[in-house]
Amino acid sequence: MISGIIKGWEAASRFFSFPGFKRKTIFRSHSLKDPVLAGKVRENLQKSRPVVLLYFDLVKFHEVEQVSGFQAASKILAMFKKSLEREIPEILPGIEILAVENLWGDDFVVLMAMEGRPEHGELQKIAVTSRIGIGERIKQEYLKITGREPDIHVGYAVLSFKAENVESQLYTALREAQGMARGSISLETAMLLSEFREILDQARFEIVYQPIVSLRSGGILGWEALTRGPRESYFRSPEIIFSFAEKAGLLYPLERVCRRLALENLGDLGPDQKLFLNIHPRTISDPHFVRGETMRLIGEMGLKPSSIVFEITERHCIKDFPNFNKTLEHYRSQGYMVAVDDAGSGFSSLQSIAEIRPDFIKIDMSLVRDINLNSIKRVLLETFINFAEKIGCAIIAEGIETGEELTTLANIGAHYGQGYFLGRPVFPKAYLDETVEVKVLRLASSGRNRAWKHAFPVGEIAENAVSVRKDCLVREVKKILEENDLLDGVVVVEEGKPVGLVMRYRLDRYLGMQYGVPLYFDRPITSLMDTSPLVVEEDTPIEIVSQVAMNRNRLKLYDYIIVTRNQLFKGVVSVQTLLDTMTRIRLEMARGANPLTGLPGNIAIEQELSRRARENEDCAVIYLDLDHFKSYNDRYGFESGDRVILFTAALLSSVVKKFGAKNDFIGHIGGDDFIIITVPEKAEILCAKIARYFDRLIRRFYDPEDRAAGGIRGCDRSGGETFFPLISISMAIVECTGHDCLYDQKKFSEKAAQLKRYAKSLPGSVYVKDRRSRVD
Structure with a gap:
């Protein structure tokens, strides 16, 4: 059991490049799988006896192996483990040792039970005493083998009195102790860690909700859930809460607790209203997140995935876009929406937008502040708005604090707004103040923001199309196209869902290459299909479809647009049909609109x-x-x-x-x-x-x-x-x-x-x- 936790931690450390992680040339599997040991840990926690985890690391031990050889290194590790087993009980009398294990290489863990919850100073004393005592015990032999004295780093962590989910507690405690041993957790952080863990374990966070308002209709799009700590605590500010959690390796459990509280305390949402949840880019790959905990919670609250917007903050760099997007697509396929937060202030904003392809772009308050007085900011925001409409997403302007800022944003066509002028973060969630509501309604009914805009669903013009399975051969698709001159392409489906598109010109180009026919003719069509065609749901307005379609790569500009119903293939729309329909609608609007x-x-x-x-x-x-x-x-x-x-x-x-x-x-x-x-x-x-x-x-x-x-x-x-x-x-x-x-x-x-x-x-x-x- 605990072996799985340790291995999962090692894999996560490699993937996310946690500070202090390094590969070991000597790897030893450990025997912490014993369910008897897990039972002992749980038993002590049930009796309100805290379990302390001590982590030991021999500094620069890889040099010992390189200089003195494998046999000498193995001898030192065996000696170190034996010294821990024999000497820890003597150094710390009265403490019950539950396990002493060599995890991998020069990393060792001691699990021990104590009477009464130890203070920070006592734990620090235990760590220092253990480091000095064990160092003295192995000093002579270590010096004899390597020619230098041992240098040992020690870290500690305490498992809380919650007896459930022992695996998760061990995982978190190991990361805390290793971070302390290797310097990524400072002494100041260690002193505050106990208070933070207590707040986290008891979920003593306050969730407040700030409205996001449509500047084109005056309605409320939804609310962003924001976290506050206990009023009397050092951890009152959300900036301190999340930066501390990231430094202490507790970001995953913190965001899980905040998501749960945000959903449980939300109250009712309108049919089209959203809850915006802030998500760290790393958290979205958290195993607890992946296993569907959020889906379970929203189901219990009577919500749908389409009611949830994952707000990816731009203040943290995304290093691995391919893996990140693969995970993100998993959630999109379930119906969740995505927003990029703090655009204009974080790491590689334009790259993030291009890679993530969000449903909403939240413009940082630094670009919104005093926009009514700054012509450069106005032009920049107008550019963002035009860009967003062309890629089929919407702009949310954050940090609106004055009526003048609101008026300017509405006049340049911003889709949504958020800020103290529209509504402060409060619990329970609130609607607009009467004065503000009047102003928003007035702005929504004038200028660029007309009260009515035609929304013709693309499904109304979708046409039937030929579809084939993934295992269909290229020769079979070629035959289908040869037998129907009016057919420009076929859609590749799997279990009713479109997974690719083969246009006639693309197939002809590949088969027309030298050796193209012998190379591809008897291969599955998946080898030639476009794996990322434009796919839209049938209720998507054609204005949005048109904007997205005409901003595709020029080589794919005239490819079919695939239309789905509940993510299942329904039909296709050609660009010619789309443009003809747009022209007809505009003529009808010009003739019939007031x-x-x-x-x-x-x-x-x-x-x-x-x-x-x-x-x-x-x-x-x-x-x-x-x-x-x-x-x-x-x-x-x-x-x-x-x-x-x-x-x-x-x-x-x-x-x-x-x-x-x-x-x-x-x-x-x-x-x-x-x-x-x-x-x-x-x-x-x-x-x-x-x-x-x-x-x-x-x-x-x-x-x-x-x-x-x-x-x-x-x-x-x-x-x-x-x-x-x-x-x-x-x-x-x-x-x-x-x-x-x-x-x-x-x-x-x-x-x-x-x-x-x-x-x-x-x-x-x-x-x-x-x-x-x-x-x-």
Whole structure:
């Protein structure tokens, strides 16, 4: 058992290049596998008797072997082990020795049980006494064999009183003791180690959550989980916590505890909201991580992998990208998303982005701070945004601390924002402050960030394609292509999942080479296929697919785009089909969109109603109209009126995205009239949310005096002066079962008009259904 832990530690040390690890020319397997020994360790821990691990290392012992030979080196090692077995009990009377083992080469471990938990000073004294005592015992013989006195390094660690998971405790204790012996753990670190281990064992960390906000819709994308230590402790700051854990070799167990706490304390997430978890690049290859512990935890919390974003910090260098990406692809295949953190401040940011291909790029606060005053930073951020959109990912600007910074970021098109101005890290997780929410909604409804953007899924234009298995021969694929001149390529699949692509031109190029036919004809198609084709899920918007496709390597620019459904092969899309569809959609948008809000206009609304009628869908149509809008326009002017219209469009989009159904539709009929088409069970929920948010936020569009008065004075239609309340919103819900209601447009319109008139006759923001009952 313990042998497996030691070997696993040695392998991990080679892979991650832990400080102090070196290969030994003499390797001896040890006998710590004995389950009786494991039982003794567990028994002592259960009795609250701490088990101390002493680690001994003969300094520069490899030189002894090189100079004096293998036989002399072996003799010294045997003598050293014998001295430990005989002399440790004499040097440290009253201590029960559980095991003395030669792990490999000149590395030795002593496991011993003590009465009462030893203080740091006592452990240091034990280590120093052992080093001096053993050195004196072997000094003469060592000097006789090598011609010099022995130099011994000693480190120590204490196993906690938790009797479970003894293997993991031994693994951690061995690393701590070796780090101390070889100098990677300083005396100061060793003194704090006991306190840190206690905090870690008891999971006394506080998890706080900071919101990440969409600057294009005003909704919350998700929350980043951040770790804080006990308030009274030296380890309060997250910087100290993680740097200390890395130095002490406890980064893996620390991140496991923090992940668990972050998930357990999260609370509910919306359907499209995310939890961002910070992950050290090395941790992602931690065996506990790989075995699916995170998958188990999110399952217990009722979440999906797509709700989790692994945030890879840029403050640590990634040395082995091929192995790192291999592990990362394992998690991507399960549905997890990836973000690169601190872009612009860490190690090789552009290389990391190119290698990792993240879903989100988090821009470091150093590039965000005072961006409203720095034209260079603005240009740099705009470049990042354009770059991100071309590779199909999104930008998150970190460290937003002022309204001016937020305005600048929104105006240059940043996708998401995070920072103290939007929300501080707190527990439990919080939503936006009212004032901030108003500002974000205003920004989301203006300039580059229109409230509506067409999102046509690529699956709608996917075409059937020929697929072959991995063991299919090249000659068979060549025959398939020869028999179908219209076929440009075939997809290679394994268990229904696409694993490669063979385009006609690629196959012809290889077979047209000298000796190409005899070399490849009878080999599996895997020898010639493209192993990294562009693969997208069927619900991916074609705008994103187009950006990614047109930024591929120019040699693969016109290759098929493979479309999947739940990661299983569905079909392909040619670049020609993609571009034709994009052109058609843009023409339709230009013809049907409202010029002020960018929302679908009357043509698109009629098409959507007709489509639902053809498909016999049950739906609810909500007609929305602003009350007292004309008086507001007269008082504040058309420009202010337009801002209210834009605000309303952004609010509707935000509410529908957060509380509506997947295929809900929002349209702008014209002026202050809007329409929402949703499923019947969502209609009243949406109306209640819209009324609540509208009444709370519309006040910000009035001067303080008018807000205090609750309205404005103006002229009515007959020219007489009257008092007009603040703008409110009236909503009429018409439910349509099947296609009859939508086909009978006259009857449908009459019913909607009657309901809307009735709603407008009621004070305040209200909604009514065709049963003519009012619901506030």
